[in-house]
Amino acid sequence: MMTIKVGIIGCGSIAVHRHIPEYQENDTAEIVAFCDINKQRSDELAQTYGGTSYSDYNELLADDTVEAVSICTPNYLHAEMTIAALNAGKHVLCEKPMATSLDDADKMIVAAEKSGAKLMISHNQRLNEAHQAAKQDVAAGKLGKIYSFKTTFGHPGPEGWSVDGPDSWFFDKKRAFIGAMGDLGVHKADLMRYILGEEFKEVGAMIETSAKAKATVDDNAVLILKSTGGIIGTLSASWAYNGEEDNSTVLYGEKGVLKLNADPDYSYIFIGADGEVDKQQLGEMQTNDEDGQVNSHTIDAFIQSIIEDTVPICDGEEGRASLNIILKAIEAAETNTITRF
Template sequence: MSGTEPKAGRLRIGVLGCADIAERRMLPSMLRQPLVEVTAVASRRIERARQFTERFGGSAVAGYERLLERDDVDAVYVPLPPELHVEWTLRALAAGKHVLCEKPFATRLADAEKAVSFARESGLLLMENFMFLHHSQHAEVRRLVAEGLIGEVQLFGSEFGIPLRPDAGPQGLPRRASTLPEVAAYPIRAARLFLGDGLRVAGAQVRPDSPYGPQPSGSALLVAPSGVAAQLAYGVEHGYRSGYGLWGSEGRLRLERAFSTPDELTPLLRVERGGTVTEIPLEADRHFTNIAGVFARAVLCGEDFTPHTEAILAHARLVDEVERAAASF
């Protein structure tokens, strides 16, 4: 294990940046994870870091580089904007820190490959924070599908659409980032979860730039080696949607709030089969707390880090293929 040895039984984590996702979901969830201790929070403004440490504990640090120099930090959580992920991941790895980075890890495949190579050479864990994969509802849906609930799967569909943010851009209009790779990451990763690796891109498109930002929406058609297709749609000027469905030879199912599931929510799986519609309640779960535990356990128990870096590369390759297909549309 590289870097300083963690406190027995707990991984000491420093946070690079005071992003909204860190404040609302990740840090409150880390407080509930017994394998994790938040020891430091860094911001470009020390006042902002202190606001976080007053709520979540640890030391407030002015500047990201100073946090990486601390001996009481074994790993870092990176919730910075996507264009800064690779830069600060490489700096953290060079400082001997394991890295849990928000999705999408990289905006270019070459950057993902560079960071993964460095993490492997350094013997450090690099993991992308696809928290929704660690909610038990998806494992239950996969189990029911495997047991034949809807027969043989013929089609997978997923959508992630979010409304415009209220903060204004230069012309007084709401500001949004491009849908690729940030927003599209969710349905693309869900397609891999249910249809496996080896997906090829049969087609993709993006809406031209709007006054609100570049590529505000898009869609993609992927095909698995089995021939099963995945129809995906995503956007940032939309009424909220966050779910997926599978259509089989004997029925179909649908799960809503699949990617942004509140901890207290009891998910309902809607199943249509033989002219009958039923709703199956699934267990509430804490996917942010769960992924923090997966990350910490991998380091503390000396698990094989390869599956986590392979997952980063597989996702980055598929997003790259979708982008190239959309560019040629």
């Protein structure tokens, strides 16, 4: 059986709670290297799981045993590190948002094309079972014509999750570039593109920094979106949903309403215009709670694309299109206009 040797670049919470456990559960992956600017973090992980510890990512990329890497660093480093890894011939799973500009996203895509290595962006909501079912049902016409949607992703904020707590890079514009929009909103922008099978052509936005005193980035945002096929809907991203996380999506169609991860017992609920009700539990959504660290199958999809030499479920082009929605939303908010793509 082929085993892909993996390096982890960035040893913060997303690596510790998501990437590393999922690699550990995958029989065809083996973590052989860890890297963090705070070498104590990479040393501790290397001691726990085995492998080599680095403080310079270029040294990890020079390690010939490493075949693939997870980029789990602050947003502003994603492009630089991804391009270097691809140029070194490593397959890359990059955390979202893939970059802080379309220009950098394009450079990442070109680097992947030139190297022949895989580039996957970690938009894990595509792999949720209820979302997979929704995509199939929309394509099959179960909802008929889709008229509208509302999708939201909000929780109390990254300070309870990040390894650096309230001093986290998530709140710093220089390192994060964007706040709740980049942390949460880009996931939902990607999800709606994926489920609807359409691109968006117009966006309006209201974006605020109101909940986090130390933040120099947005912590609350509401977008209005219109697709190429005329579907309109709202997207909310927030670090101010105190008390309960909301990671739900609702589609309104000609033949009924489809609720995804909007109910504590059933992740998929279809309410037909004819009175039909279909309730299913199709897996759980990941949350930042201790009991919410379920396998998202992101690592499985990444490793499978390498072994089978297939296009990743969210490649560079897909990641770029989802990033573009967020960038256009920022433009819309700054100019107080509807921005067209």
